[in-house]
Amino acid sequence: MGRPPCCDKVGVKKGPWTPEEDIILVSYIQEHGPGNWRSIPSNTGLLRCSKSCRLRWTNYLRPGIKRGNFTEHEEKMIIHLQALLGNRWAAIASYLPQRTDNDIKNYWNTHLKKKLKKLQTGLDGKNRDGFSSSQQISKGQWERRLQTDINMARQALCEALSLEEKPSNLGDLKASNGYYSYMKPTQTSTYASSTENISRLLQGWMKNSTKSSKTTSETTQNSSTNVGGTDSTSSQGTPSAANNDTVSPDSLESLFGDVSQSVSPDDTVNFFQYESKPILGSEASLSLLEKWLLGEGSAHGHEEDLMEASLRDTAELF
DNA sequence: AAGGGACTCAACCGCTTCGAA
DNA sequence: GTTCGAAGCGGTTGAGTCCCT
Numbered sequence: 001m002g003r004p005p006c007c008d009k010v011g012v013k014k015g016p017w018t019p020e021e022d023i024i025l026v027s028y029i030q031e032h033g034p035g036n037w038r039s040i041p042s043n044t045g046l047l048r049c050s051k052s053c054r055l056r057w058t059n060y061l062r063p064g065i066k067r068g069n070f071t072e073h074e075e076k077m078i079i080h081l082q083a084l085l086g087n088r089w090a091a092i093a094s095y096l097p098q099r100t101d102n103d104i105k106n107y108w109n110t111h112l113k114k115k116l117k118k119l120q121t122g123l124d125g126k127n128r129d130g131f132s133s134s135q136q137i138s139k140g141q142w143e144r145r146l147q148t149d150i151n152m153a154r155q156a157l158c159e160a161l162s163l164e165e166k167p168s169n170l171g172d173l174k175a176s177n178g179y180y181s182y183m184k185p186t187q188t189s190t191y192a193s194s195t196e197n198i199s200r201l202l203q204g205w206m207k208n209s210t211k212s213s214k215t216t217s218e219t220t221q222n223s224s225t226n227v228g229g230t231d232s233t234s235s236q237g238t239p240s241a242a243n244n245d246t247v248s249p250d251s252l253e254s255l256f257g258d259v260s261q262s263v264s265p266d267d268t269v270n271f272f273q274y275e276s277k278p279i280l281g282s283e284a285s286l287s288l289l290e291k292w293l294l295g296e297g298s299a300h301g302h303e304e305d306l307m308e309a310s311l312r313d314t315a316e317l318f
Numbered sequence: 319a320a321g322g323g324a325c326t327c328a329a330c331c332g333c334t335t336c337g338a339a
Numbered sequence: 340g341t342t343c344g345a346a347g348c349g350g351t352t353g354a355g356t357c358c359c360t
Contacts, residue, residue, distance in 0.1 A: 014329080014330075015328095015329075015330095016328070016329075017328085017329085049330095051330080051331090052329075052330080055328085055329065055330080056328090056329085059328075059329085060328075060329095102327080102328075102329090103327085106326075106327055106328085107327095110325070110326060110327080111326095
């Protein structure tokens, strides 16, 4: 009963990918670009379903993926964004271009959830509730609308300024609807890191062909040399934001320590107010926002700056 | 050294969304 | 306006690894 599996064909392979399969997939995508996943198994001879190919690519083989430990900044971003967006991992991942939604989801479930739970239980006795639950819901709804506005503003800005050059660190990505999505390579030097991937895969394969598939993760661990790609996710309808996993402002406050401790729990909202409302207190903040809107430079750095500016200016407002 | 519980994370499953016909 | 297939997404699983006793 129920929906049949996407690939109930006999002979479709499941389970961990082998280095050989990785190489085949990367080579194919290098040549044809990602997309048209349906045709990949038949065109490459891979005994995998299209979904599996897509996942393997987006979560593992795609250039620009950063692996390994999350930095403190990334952690904060995730907690912030999770509080605002709920478990919309793809949307959250769009703010952390080097991380995949799967990675973020895993990290949340294995690390951050526990961390915050600990903090929350520590605070429970105090009952310093900043929001009512209804406030949280309306904030979520408001923020989602806001995010759409932000994306539209970004796009409009890019179009208005006829931006032709790509952001320096985004390689072969193209701004689209406020997000960066893959653009089929047309000229030179695209997929440099894929080539690197392949050679690493080959090396790892030759060296450790007998080892488990875990080895692959090491061989393909790739410095983000050229691309900070993300799935071109947009905010979608049916959010389940403010679900049970949503973090209370108390936890955020505790976790962020000195960054947040002097300001209200509404910081999370203020962070996004910066993205759309002209209440910026300083020109510096404005230029940061401008840069961020244009997708210039390292998203990481500017988001951090923006967040700090947000907190700083919020404090100034009071 | 061995057993077993805890943890991690790649991969799968199934529902939803989107776009073409 | 409806249908259908493809792609996207979030939740869940399970194999491998780590750590403690």
